[in-house]
Amino acid sequence: MTRKILFQIVEPHQKENAIEKAYDVLMFLTIIVSLIPLTTKSHTGIFM
Secondary structure (H helix, E strand, C coil), X not given: CCHHXXXXXXXXXXXXXHHHHHHHHHHXXXXXXXXXXXXXXXXXXXXX
């Protein structure tokens, strides 16, 4: 692989298309939703 190809892979594009934006929003929402159970779980068992 040449340096130019590697740079194109690593460097983000200047313009994002709709699919890339939708993917970013989906990942953000997935992270937020996955953190909700961790923050709302009550302590039971050995932690009381």
